[in-house]
Amino acid sequence: MVNFYASLAVATKDGRYELVQEFTPSKPLRVIDVAALASTITHIARDFSLFCHMCHWWSALFFATARRMAGDPPIHQGPAFDKRGRGFGVRFVDDE
DSSP states (O other): OOOTHHHHHHHHHTSSSOOOEEOOOSSOOOHHHHHHHHHHHHHHGGGGTTSTTHHHHHHHHHHHHHHHHTTOOOOEEOTTGGGTTEETTEEOOOOO
16 A cells, blocks of 8 residues: 555645645555556646646646545545645636
């Protein structure tokens, strides 16, 4: 089992990234499944990658699908939860 928290702690430690939300899988996520998910979303987004808000769409879709694959565990809100899906004060992704 891969522990994603190790790299998450490092990424948020220096302040360049803020934790938006996280979940603890209720069933294991295999690395091959996570890699396949990332590859599939990237392939689907190929024709739309010219838009600056696609990173919000990509990450929202990845998070929601990975969470479903992990048994639909509860979401734990991070300090930047209220900023999710936004860029320049505009909501690009509505996950409510």
